[in-house]
Amino acid sequence: MKKIVLKIKLLNIENDGYHLSIKAKINGKVANLLIDTGASRTVFDLNRMDKFINKKDLQKNDQLSTGLGTNSMVSHVSEIKKLDLNGLIIANYDGIFIDLSHVNKSYENIKLKPIDGVIGSDILLQFKAVVNYEKMELTLKV
Numbered sequence: 001m002k003k004i005v006l007k008i009k010l011l012n013i014e015n016d017g018y019h020l021s022i023k024a025k026i027n028g029k030v031a032n033l034l035i036d037t038g039a040s041r042t043v044f045d046l047n048r049m050d051k052f053i054n055k056k057d058l059q060k061n062d063q064l065s066t067g068l069g070t071n072s073m074v075s076h077v078s079e080i081k082k083l084d085l086n087g088l089i090i091a092n093y094d095g096i097f098i099d100l101s102h103v104n105k106s107y108e109n110i111k112l113k114p115i116d117g118v119i120g121s122d123i124l125l126q127f128k129a130v131v132n133y134e135k136m137e138l139t140l141k142v
Contacts, residue, residue, distance in 0.1 A: 001141050004088040008136040025084035026052040031116040039120030045100035048116050053078050
């Protein structure tokens with residue numbers, strides 16, 4: 001079994017907690033993603049998607065997304081040709097795009113860079129993720 005290791009950046013959220021961030025590539029372009037073990041699904045920011053996919057490829061998702069403080073969030077879906085997690089390539093990934101502007105507005109207020117998405121349990125479980133806080137690494141197994 002091959003192991004892929006990603007460096008984690010610890011984001012201090014107003015001295016009240018932390019978020020974990022990693023760098024990835026979406027269709028060849030660098031993306032700033034959070035790790036969220038409590039998120040059921042990996043999602044990407046609808047407002048920042050132009051950087052990664054063609055807007056015309058988005059299709060409205062029939063299902064409403066739950067979580068992130070709401071149970072009725074409209075989402076869109078589009079294929080991500082290549083999601084690259086430090087060499088772990090996920091090809092033709094059905095990306096879910098939601099409005100993460102409330103997260104990015106909060107980040108802006110505390111002078112943090114915006115996020116492009118959130119890695120959730122679908123990917124974390126599939127690749128048997130281990131978060132090592134001592135080494136600040138995310139290990140994925142293929």
